[in-house]
Amino acid sequence: MSGDTPSLQRPTTRAARLSAIEQALLTHVVTSQSQLSEILSNQGIEVTQATLSRDLDEMNAVKVRTASGSMAYAIEPMPKHSASSHSSSDANRAKGEQQMTRVLSGLVTSVAAARNLVVVHTPSGAAQYVASVIDKQPMTDILGTIAGDDTVMMICTDDDTARTSAEWLLSLASQGRDKADRA
Incomplete structure (x- = not known):
């Protein structure tokens, strides 16, 4: 060589x-x-x-x-937001959150933060779809995702971002479940 x-x-x-x-x-x-x-x-x-x-x-x-x-x-950058920042326009943020709520509410079974990582559990076969929805969101503090069969790992820039992102994802998933429970 x-x-x-x-x-x-x-x-x-x-x-x-x-x-x-x-x-x-x-x-x-x-x-x-x-x-x-x-x-x-x-x-x-x-x-x-x-x-x-x-x-x-x-x-x-x-x-x-x-x-x-x-x-x-x-x-030209797309409008960006992070899970811990509210700097983007409310309309763009709301649209992205609505899409994520629809997906997460039916497919996320648990969310946990561990250091700068967020682990998202899904039913078998759903992790790659959930990861692709997360990847499409313009979040500056999320470096990327890795998906298996039933688990998504989000890599965040730091520990605080991971905790905030986990809470945010759990909130979005719960919103969708709350709406489904009321229907």
């Missing part, structure tokens, strides 16, 4: 391409689609201009003025 560090290998999926585009925009000053296409090509990702244009639009990428005065692509 030559001692070279292994290069990142990406599958040829749409999700991998979008991830590569996001990474390129975060690590390079990209002023044109042709420049972005070249960066992707160097990573072994061949993409047409039309596909690249659709990807950038879907990712909410816009051209912004840089400090040097030139225009470069940047991903």
